[in-house]
Amino acid sequence: MRVSVDTHRCCGSGQCVLAVPDVFDQREEDGIVRLLEQRPPAELHAEVRTAATVCPSGAIEVHEA
């Protein structure tokens, strides 16, 4: 799994950080998404998918395989 984020689309709701804090964080200056882990380990995949689903602005893309 490979993850990418779009900081222009992000509205800083923080949903991804709540779901998987090991993969997503927020920039100190404006709360916009910061990707910590482009290739998250398998045990986090389900939560990463949840993060992408609950992201209100569609700023998270998950590329499987």
Next chain:
Amino acid sequence: MTTAHPIAPPNFPAPRGACPFAPPPAYEQARREQPVSRVTLWDGSQCWLVTRHADVRSVLRDQRFSADARHPGFPFVTDGRRALANESTSFIRLDDPEHARLRRMLTADFMIKKTEALRPRIQRIVDDFLDRMVAHGAPADLVSEFALPIPSLVICLLLGVDYGDHGYFQERSRVLLHNHSTADEVRQAREELTEYLGRLAEAKRREPDDGIISRLVARGELTDEEVAATCLLLLVAGHETTANMTSLSTLALLRDPAQLARLRAEPALIKPAVEEMLRFLSIVHSGLPRVATEDVQVGGETIRAGEGVLCMISVANRDEEVFEGADRLDIGRESRRHVAFGFGVHQCLGQPLARVELQIAVETLFRRLPKLRLAIPYEDIRFRTEMAIYGVHELPVTW
């Protein structure tokens, strides 16, 4: 004799059913049978009602639907709401890129790390109000002694507003959110609050503190009026919503002893429990308004440019296709896909704070008052059917 008039779509809002926690039965039926349907608003205008979870998400995330009330065709659910939107310049009624510019001045203040760091402070505030309520003695009104003052004090601290003025702004925000307020009453309440916050912005320019108002003023990018409009949104949204969620959640748990027993046995369930109550209660019952700026297909219907849409988040949150047995409160379920905070770029800015407040308030209340119960018959509870934010007017409790 028959007339050629087509039948007007049903009036909005539809009457509520027997269960005060559930959306009107007509909208539950609409979600199953005609998920995108027409309704007639108070002024005779018509708009679309979107009720399915997938459709609500797609409309709220679609840039072709505008949140800007200056577009002709924007649906207003009351005269007062129209007056409020027409004079307000806050980012809730703007589209990107202007919306993003203003919102991003505040996103850092509500990020997860910041709100998590507030936990000890919020816990003290919750304990203080509970101490006071207990000291006054039973019975007590949980709304005015606990549910309302907690978020009200927290948002005052964050903004840099004197909590001593809470009578002033709570009274006026009540007018703003009352469905029966006239346009004039809304205009006056809004003007008074804007003046109050404008004066505060001026004072913070001279004597800054570490609150949000001071920081907005210090950026130098906004006029005092824009600062006031932004802070008005935070102040009103910041206490009415969490307050009503707290009291309604308390009532929902008191009415469901099995779920309450489960939460007491497993306090770690508080986080999923709060998500589930957000889903189950979805206190913004009048729907989120948008207007199409182009023709868009939604759930098999074509919504034309210039037509209004109400996204019924309370109905979407009971969509059986997403939440099995959706009419049942189940604090252990996976409810994070709920749209109680809305969806799309306008999704609630303060949701991390609301979650922390709700988790602490509900957990503390039931832990410290294990015998908490209603002090009046359930049938006598007055629900806020006439307010923009649903809830109860009072919640008399004893312990």
